[in-house]
Amino acid sequence: MLNQLSFISILIFLTLGFQSQINVPLVLAETSISSETDIDRAEIIEFAKTYLGTTYRYASVDPTKGFDCSGFVSYVYNHFDIWLPRASKAYKSLGTAQKPEDFKVGDILVFYGYRDKTQIGHVGIICEANGLKSKFIHASSGKAYGVTISQLDSDHYARRFYKCIDVIRQ
Numbered sequence: 001m002l003n004q005l006s007f008i009s010i011l012i013f014l015t016l017g018f019q020s021q022i023n024v025p026l027v028l029a030e031t032s033i034s035s036e037t038d039i040d041r042a043e044i045i046e047f048a049k050t051y052l053g054t055t056y057r058y059a060s061v062d063p064t065k066g067f068d069c070s071g072f073v074s075y076v077y078n079h080f081d082i083w084l085p086r087a088s089k090a091y092k093s094l095g096t097a098q099k100p101e102d103f104k105v106g107d108i109l110v111f112y113g114y115r116d117k118t119q120i121g122h123v124g125i126i127c128e129a130n131g132l133k134s135k136f137i138h139a140s141s142g143k144a145y146g147v148t149i150s151q152l153d154s155d156h157y158a159r160r161f162y163k164c165i166d167v168i169r170q
Contacts, residue, residue: 044168045106052147052149061075068139091108098165135152
């Protein structure tokens with residue numbers, strides 16, 4: 001069993017490519033949590049908010065050095081034993097898109113890149129669910145240059161929005 005798990009982990013790692021300079025096991029969310037009762041969505045947000053103001057740092061999941069967007073999301077969910085992809089582009093095929101009326105606190109927002117509107121380039125966590133007017137916490141390389149809370153319906157994010165996924169309840 002352990003050899004099969006190790007092989008699967010290595011296969012996933014090779015499929016997604018080398019994403020960071022740390023060794024983080026990559027197990028997709030649907031294999032980590034069996035039901036929503038296992039985790040409190042508000043607790044995810046409370047934990048994420050403790051990192052507000054943490055600087056942005058490309059390819060980092062280290063709160064003492066800073067986070068990039070996917071590093072922040074994976075770090076937060078890792079704390080709750082939910083292992084997510086380390087690269088934002090891997091979120092394109094993860095999960096099923098939610099309807100705006102079904103957005104919940106703790107869901108992941110997936111965005112196209114700022115310059116390349118064909119590639120996924122950003123992710124964040126909904127901290128206040130209100131459909132397409134939701135607020136989300138994320139590590140921004142923009143003006144805030146760190147972990148901040150933004151409005152999904154702002155011009156900058158609304159035009160880049162790709163989908164919202166629930167990684168807690170699959």
